[in-house]
Amino acid sequence: MSELLEQEYTIPIDEFNAAISDGMFVRVRNMLDGMAANDIAMLLHASTPKTRAIVWQLIDSSIQGEVLEDLSEEVRNSILRTMTPESVAEAAVNLDDDDFSEVLRSMPDKVYRKVLKSMDKQDQARAERVMSYEEDTAAALMNTDTITVRPDVTVDVILRYLRLKESLPEATDYLYVVDKQDHFIGEVSLAALVTSSPTKLISEVMETDFEVIPASMHESEVASLFERYDWLTAPVIDEEGVLLGRITIDDVVDIIREDAEHSMMSMAGLDDEADTFAPVIDSTRKRSLWLGVNLFTALLAAFVSSLFESTLDELAFLAVLNTIVPSMGGVAGSQTLTLVIRGMAVGHVNEANSRWLLGKELAIGFLNGLIWAVLIAGVVALWKQDLMLGGVLAFAMLMNLISAGLAGVLIPLMLKRMNIDPALAGSVILTTVTDIVGIFAFLGTATWLLL
Amino acid sequence: MSELLEQEYTIPIDEFNAAISDGMFVRVRNMLDGMAANDIAMLLHASTPKTRAIVWQLIDSSIQGEVLEDLSEEVRNSILRTMTPESVAEAAVNLDDDDFSEVLRSMPDKVYRKVLKSMDKQDQARAERVMSYEEDTAAALMNTDTITVRPDVTVDVILRYLRLKESLPEATDYLYVVDKQDHFIGEVSLAALVTSSPTKLISEVMETDFEVIPASMHESEVASLFERYDWLTAPVIDEEGVLLGRITIDDVVDIIREDAEHSMMSMAGLDDEADTFAPVIDSTRKRSLWLGVNLFTALLAAFVSSLFESTLDELAFLAVLNTIVPSMGGVAGSQTLTLVIRGMAVGHVNEANSRWLLGKELAIGFLNGLIWAVLIAGVVALWKQDLMLGGVLAFAMLMNLISAGLAGVLIPLMLKRMNIDPALAGSVILTTVTDIVGIFAFLGTATWLLL
Numbered sequence: 001m002s003e004l005l006e007q008e009y010t011i012p013i014d015e016f017n018a019a020i021s022d023g024m025f026v027r028v029r030n031m032l033d034g035m036a037a038n039d040i041a042m043l044l045h046a047s048t049p050k051t052r053a054i055v056w057q058l059i060d061s062s063i064q065g066e067v068l069e070d071l072s073e074e075v076r077n078s079i080l081r082t083m084t085p086e087s088v089a090e091a092a093v094n095l096d097d098d099d100f101s102e103v104l105r106s107m108p109d110k111v112y113r114k115v116l117k118s119m120d121k122q123d124q125a126r127a128e129r130v131m132s133y134e135e136d137t138a139a140a141l142m143n144t145d146t147i148t149v150r151p152d153v154t155v156d157v158i159l160r161y162l163r164l165k166e167s168l169p170e171a172t173d174y175l176y177v178v179d180k181q182d183h184f185i186g187e188v189s190l191a192a193l194v195t196s197s198p199t200k201l202i203s204e205v206m207e208t209d210f211e212v213i214p215a216s217m218h219e220s221e222v223a224s225l226f227e228r229y230d231w232l233t234a235p236v237i238d239e240e241g242v243l244l245g246r247i248t249i250d251d252v253v254d255i256i257r258e259d260a261e262h263s264m265m266s267m268a269g270l271d272d273e274a275d276t277f278a279p280v281i282d283s284t285r286k287r288s289l290w291l292g293v294n295l296f297t298a299l300l301a302a303f304v305s306s307l308f309e310s311t312l313d314e315l316a317f318l319a320v321l322n323t324i325v326p327s328m329g330g331v332a333g334s335q336t337l338t339l340v341i342r343g344m345a346v347g348h349v350n351e352a353n354s355r356w357l358l359g360k361e362l363a364i365g366f367l368n369g370l371i372w373a374v375l376i377a378g379v380v381a382l383w384k385q386d387l388m389l390g391g392v393l394a395f396a397m398l399m400n401l402i403s404a405g406l407a408g409v410l411i412p413l414m415l416k417r418m419n420i421d422p423a424l425a426g427s428v429i430l431t432t433v434t435d436i437v438g439i440f441a442f443l444g445t446a447t448w449l450l451l
Numbered sequence: 452m453s454e455l456l457e458q459e460y461t462i463p464i465d466e467f468n469a470a471i472s473d474g475m476f477v478r479v480r481n482m483l484d485g486m487a488a489n490d491i492a493m494l495l496h497a498s499t500p501k502t503r504a505i506v507w508q509l510i511d512s513s514i515q516g517e518v519l520e521d522l523s524e525e526v527r528n529s530i531l532r533t534m535t536p537e538s539v540a541e542a543a544v545n546l547d548d549d550d551f552s553e554v555l556r557s558m559p560d561k562v563y564r565k566v567l568k569s570m571d572k573q574d575q576a577r578a579e580r581v582m583s584y585e586e587d588t589a590a591a592l593m594n595t596d597t598i599t600v601r602p603d604v605t606v607d608v609i610l611r612y613l614r615l616k617e618s619l620p621e622a623t624d625y626l627y628v629v630d631k632q633d634h635f636i637g638e639v640s641l642a643a644l645v646t647s648s649p650t651k652l653i654s655e656v657m658e659t660d661f662e663v664i665p666a667s668m669h670e671s672e673v674a675s676l677f678e679r680y681d682w683l684t685a686p687v688i689d690e691e692g693v694l695l696g697r698i699t700i701d702d703v704v705d706i707i708r709e710d711a712e713h714s715m716m717s718m719a720g721l722d723d724e725a726d727t728f729a730p731v732i733d734s735t736r737k738r739s740l741w742l743g744v745n746l747f748t749a750l751l752a753a754f755v756s757s758l759f760e761s762t763l764d765e766l767a768f769l770a771v772l773n774t775i776v777p778s779m780g781g782v783a784g785s786q787t788l789t790l791v792i793r794g795m796a797v798g799h800v801n802e803a804n805s806r807w808l809l810g811k812e813l814a815i816g817f818l819n820g821l822i823w824a825v826l827i828a829g830v831v832a833l834w835k836q837d838l839m840l841g842g843v844l845a846f847a848m849l850m851n852l853i854s855a856g857l858a859g860v861l862i863p864l865m866l867k868r869m870n871i872d873p874a875l876a877g878s879v880i881l882t883t884v885t886d887i888v889g890i891f892a893f894l895g896t897a898t899w900l901l902l
Contacts, residue, residue, distance in 0.1 A: 014803045038679035046799040048807045159645055168642040171683055173624060190641040191619040194610055227708070228489040230701035232622055232683050249700055250681035256704060257678070260711030261793065267715070268789035269782075276794040277804065280814045287786050288819050291852075294782045295823055298775040299830065305771040312770045316763040319770030320756040323886070324749040326774070331720075331745045335738050338719035342712065343727040348497040352465045353728065356499045363731045368739050372746055379750065435774070 011039050013046050020051055029058045037063050041070035044079075048277050053082060065091035069099035073106050074275040080107060085114035093123045096143045098251055101130035105140075138222050139215040141252070142236045142245035145169035148178045149202055151185065156198035158188075171248045173232050177206045184212055184235055184243040212237045215244055222247060223255040224347070263341050266423035269293075293428055301326070301435040308443035311451060317384060318446050321393055324376065325442045329400035329434030332368060336361045336408025337430050341423050344416060358409045365405030369398035392449055396442035400434060407433045462490050464497050471502055480509045488514050492521035495530075499728050504533060516542035520550035524557050525726040531558060536565035544574045547594045549702055552581035556591075589673050590666040592703070593687040593696035596620035599629045600653055602636065607649035609639075622699045624683050628657045635663055635686055635694040663688045666695055673698060674706040675798065714792050717874035720744075744879055752777070752886040759894035762902060768835060769897050772844055775827065776893045780851035780885030783819060787812045787859025788881050792874050795863060809860045816856030820849035843900055847893035851885060858884045 012031070019027045032040060032055070040059060044052050044067070056079055059067060068076055068091055080088060080103075092103045092115070104112060104127055116124055133139035147168065149158055158175070162168070175193070177186040186206035196205045211229065213222055213236045226234065226249055236244045262272045269290030274283075305312070305322065312319050340357070343349035349357065373394035381390035411429050412422035463482070470478045483491060483506070491510060495503050495518070507530055510518060519527055519542055531539060531554075543554045543566070555563060555578055567575055584590035598619065600609055609626070613619065626644070628637040637657035647656045662680065664673055664687050677685070677700055687695045713723045720741030725734075756763070756773065763770050791808070794800035800808060827848055828841035835841075862880050863873035 013801055017803045036680065038681075042679065042798065045797075046801060046804060048804060162645045163648060166646050168646060171624075171681075172642055173622075173683075190645060191623055193645060194613045194641060195617050195619060197614060227704055228493065229487065230489075230622075232624075232700065249683065249704075253678055253700075253704060253707060257707055257711050260708050264715035264718070264789060265793065268786045270786060270790060274790060276790055276799050276808065277811070280811055280818070283811070284815045284818045287783070287815065288822055290786065291779060291783055291819055291823060292826075295775070295779060295827065298778045301778075302771050302775055305774070306768070309767050309771060312763070313767035316760050316767070316770070317757070319763045319767070319773060320753050320760060322770065323756070323774055323777070324746070324753055327749045327752075327882075327886075328742060328746060332738070332742060335719050335721060335741065338715060339721060339725060339727055342716065346496075347493065348727050350464055350497060352468045353497060353499060357727065360728070360731055360734070364735045364738065367731070367735045368742055371739055372742055375743075376746065431778075435778075 011035075011043055011046075013043060016043060016055070017047075017051065020054055025054070025058060028055070032058055033060060037066035038070050040067045044071060045075055045276070049078070049279055052079065052277075056082070061087065061090065062094075065094045065099075065103070068092070068103055069095055072273040072275065074271075074273045074278060076103070076106055078275070078278070080111065085111065086118045089115045089118040089123070093119060093126075096145070097126075097130050097245070098141050098143055098247075100127070101133065101140055104131055105135060134216070136219045137215065138213045138217040138219065138236050138247060139244065141219055141222060141247050141255075142215075143169070143248065144245040146235070146243065146246050147172060147175045148182070148243065149175050149188070151177050151179075151201070151203035151206065153202055154198065155193060155196055155200050155202065155205060158193065158202060159198065171233060171250065174235075174246075176235055176243055176246070177202055178243050182242045184210075184237050184241055186210060187235065210235070212241075213247060214239070219255050220259055223252050223259060226252045227256060259345065263338075263345055263423040266421060267338070267341070267427050269424070294431075297428060297432040297435070300432060301439060304436050304439045305443065308439075308447055311443055311447040315446065315450060317389075318443060318450075321380065321389075322439065322442060325393065325396045325400050326435040326438035328372065328397060329404045329438045330431045332365060332401045333404035333408045333430045333434045334427060336364075336405050337412060337422075337426050340409055340412045341426060344412060344422065354409065354413055358406070361405035361409050362402060363405075365402040366398070369401035372401070373397040388450060389446075392445045393442065395445055396438060399441040400438040403437045404430075404434050462486075462494055462497075464494060467494060467506070468498075468502065471505055476505070476509060479506070483509055484511060488517035489521050491518045495522060496526055496727070500529070500730055503530065503728075507533070512538065512541065513545075516545045516550075516554070519543070519554055520546055523724040523726060525722075525724045525729060527554070527557055529726070529729070531562065536562065537569045540566045540569040540574070544570060544577075547596070548577075548581050548696070549592050549594055549698075551578070552584065552591055555582055556586060585667070587670045588666065589664045589668040589670065589687050589698060590695065592670055592673060592698045592706075593666075594620070594699065595696040597686070597694065597697050598623060598626045599633070599694065600626050600639070602628050602630075602652070602654035602657065604653055605649065606644060606647055606651050606653065606656060609644065609653060610649065622684060622701065625686075625697075627686055627694055627697070628653055629694050633694055634692045635661075635688050637661060638686065661686070663692075664698060665690070670706050671710055674703050674710060677703045678707060710796065714789075714796055714874040717872060718789070718792070718878050720875070720879075745882075748879060748883040748886070751883060752890060755887050755890045756894065759890075759898055762894055762898040766897065766901060768840075769894060769901075772831065772840075773890065773893060776844065776847045776851050777886045777889035779823065779848060780855040780889045781882045783816060783852045784855035784859045784881045784885045785878060787815075787856050788863060788873075788877050791860055791863045792877060795867060795873065800864075805860065805864055809857070812856035812860050813853060814856075816853040817849070820852035823852070824848040839901060840897075843896045844893065846896055847889060850892040851889040854888045855881075855885050 116127055174187045174189050179185055186208045187210050188206045192205050213234050215236050215238050233246050233248045235246050238244055258272055265272045340349055376397055377390035377394035380393050381387050407430050412426050415422040415425055625638045625640050630636055637659045638661050639657045643656050664685050666687050666689050684697050684699045686697050689695055709723055716723045791800055824845035828845035831844050832838050832841035858881050863877050866873040866876055
């Protein structure tokens with residue numbers, strides 16, 4: 001049985017590509033018809049632009065909206081560009097509020113206006129409502145498909161009311177209790193509903209030590225609350241405490257992943273949603289900026305070396321060793337930097353404990369510096385039969401690993417205080433520091449002691 | 452109102468540290484008493500070892516278990532080491548199965564046996580059961596607190612049965628329908644239960660197109676299924692289709708974050724759960740290995756340079772420029788590497804599309820190579836009034852950025868095929884390649900053309 005399952009869950013990407021390159025589109029369509037929206041999204045993410053266009057054509061338009069919502073922003077836009085405003089509108093209006101707004105927000109204004117025009121009055125109103133929420137806030141994440149009840153009715157009445165509804169919105173685990181002005185005053189879990197006696201009043205079975213999310217809260221904070229308190233859903237309220245809607249964990253999970261991936265992608269100068277299969281030109285443009293910045297820092301390092309050109313002229317072998325210390329500093333520094341950036345992202349690093357952290361990283365830099373200074377000194381002493389040279393390299397190594405620890409802690413802290421994303425700018429600045437310190441320490445002492 | 456909330460949700464870490472350093476332990480204890488286990492865990496993660504020990508002493512023992520479960524492995528172990536087997540046992544037995552086994556697994560065998568001894572027979576049996584599941588599998592993630600019902604009873608009977616129970620396990624959204632041999636045959640959502648007529652049979656209202664998780668499935672796959680299908684909970688079955696338990700999303704969210712963070716941490720040679728505030732010695736030991744590997748590769752690069760010592764001897768300025776090309780190659784390569792590793796982690800990159808990806812990255816390498824080759828040639832031509840030198844540097848730049856694209860795609864693919872974690876080994880190998888190619892391309896052509 002388990003084998004059967006494993007199969008069912010893995011997407012036959014290779015089969016798809018085979019079928020598509022053989023032009024067996026009927027077969028592809030049949031395969032697609034059996035698939036969940038998430039799986040189709042997965043398939044599109046794993047496809048080359050050409051395949052993507054073909055697959056998209058073959059997807060049943062009834063689930064195109066759902067698929068759109070499951071795509072990363074970059075992939076989604078690449079597909080929206082190929083659709084008519086009418087078909088975009090048609091696909092979008094079937095989505096939940098949060099997904100609806102996400103799709104609408106990801107369009108250029110011109111497209112958005114066209115799409116809006118091709119909707120009926122009611123959908124236009126809804127579109128304008130969801131777009132009125134500020135992006136990346138709890139409000140933009142929420143759905144309005146809440147079930148609200150009054151405190152002064154019995155469980156039995158509610159149960160009969162629900163039976164008339166015949167079905168509940170997806171992932172409904174709580175009914176929300178509101179007063180006549182829609183102020184949120186409590187919640188009743190379905191579990192409580194089915195376990196308490198039908199004659200009881202809602203006010204007797206409802207939980208009043210509830211947790212609510214203000215509409216203005218940033219989505220990252222919402223995500224960390226869901227993570228910390230193991231929520232499945234949570235109600236969203238406005239400043240007056242009026243119930244606006246609810247956020248479900250499935251939307252939060254996406255944010256948790258994005259936030260977690262953000263640091264890694266940024267540290268390489270990529271944006272979180274970077275599409276692995278984006279067209280060459282797009283990717284080239286996006287990445288060249290980062291390379292340009294790095295070229296500038298590399299030239300800076302080269303300039304520092306050039307200050308010691310006469311030294312290098314006399315002792316060519318220094319040039320051979322000149323890359324070792326900077327590279328070690330870069331690695332040690334990026335270890336510290338990564339740890340601090342991660343610590344900041346999950347909220348472990350703050351002003352209060354940063355001094356201790358600085359002390360720790362300096363100590364580690366010193367100890368690791370010692371270890372590898374001694375080792376490199378030995379290697380060079382043997383290689384070139386020159387103890388002095390080894391000593392100079394060892395000293396530079398020690399200096400650079402200590403400053404790497406220092407830079408690895410201070411740079412992200414300073415950047416954060418300046419409201420610059422440490423993950424994005426941190427690594428460039430760090431390597432610049434470790435390069436320059438490394439070269440100065442090595443060539444500087446060499447000039448002083450060896451000439 | 453929203454202001455109130457914001458406050459309630461943020462942990463006053465600074466206050467804590469102040470109170471602790473002032474020795475106001477009663478105050479600290481009062482603050483801790485009002486806090487959720489997750490918040491205390493957060494506080495411990497953000498504390499220095501000394502503060503941690505103090506805070507832990509002040510935590511009410513009744514929630515120590517819950518806190519332990521919310522800690523990262525490294526932090527948890529540092530605390531377990533300070534506890535007596537008896538208190539560990541006392542804290543652990545109150546946990547859900549999955550948390551119970553996680554805590555037990557994280558202890559050294561010797562400690563585990565001691566802890567086991569200090570439990571009563573029943574808990575010992577439970578411990579042995581949960582430990583019998585293979586680590587990192589669905590079975591190790593699941594709880595056994597499922598509510599099972601038979602297909603041949605009416606909704607009304609079940610509702611009365613639930614009322615007798617008076618409460619349901621946390622995050623119960625489905626009742627599971629099993630036959631006499633406990634084979635999983637369907638599920639009934641609480642929503643269905645409250646919306647369908649009491650006279651109906653469970654067999655009429657249960658869903659039979661259910662999805663189940665085999666006990667042997669790896670936790671990462673479980674996580675990606677929860678993500679793809681927006682599950683809140685999912686039943687776990689054995690090979691015979693017998694219901695073993697259920698997995699809830701709150702445990703899956705942790706795995707999603709860990710998996711997402713894994714790549715970033717590994718790329719810097721840190722392990723995912725690395726404790727930001729671990730003692731200096733531990734961190735030094737853990738990181739020195741990585742530095743050692745890098746020193747070796749740096750020496751390798753130095754050795755390559757040394758092959759051109761005579762050239763460097765004649766043209767000292769080459770030494771000044773020698774760092775530029777390798778550094779650019781390193782950056783370009785790590786962009787590709789990061790993208791591919793991320794793509795592999797989320798399942799977008801596979802054998803089928805890797806050839807296309809290779810072509811794309813080569814093209815990007817070529818284009819970016821051209822851009823920056825031209826620019827650097829200009830800079831150097833102006834700096835040194837030497838067109839030839841600029842040309843040599845430009846050629847080396849182009850060569851190295853192309854090979855960086857090549858290496859960025861091929862290295863992770865090969866490592867994965869060899870079952871080596873690309874995130875861990877990838878960046879070292881990549882920089883070695885880009886260093887060596889860069890130096891050869893630059894100094895090699897220089898030797899050939901400029902002497």
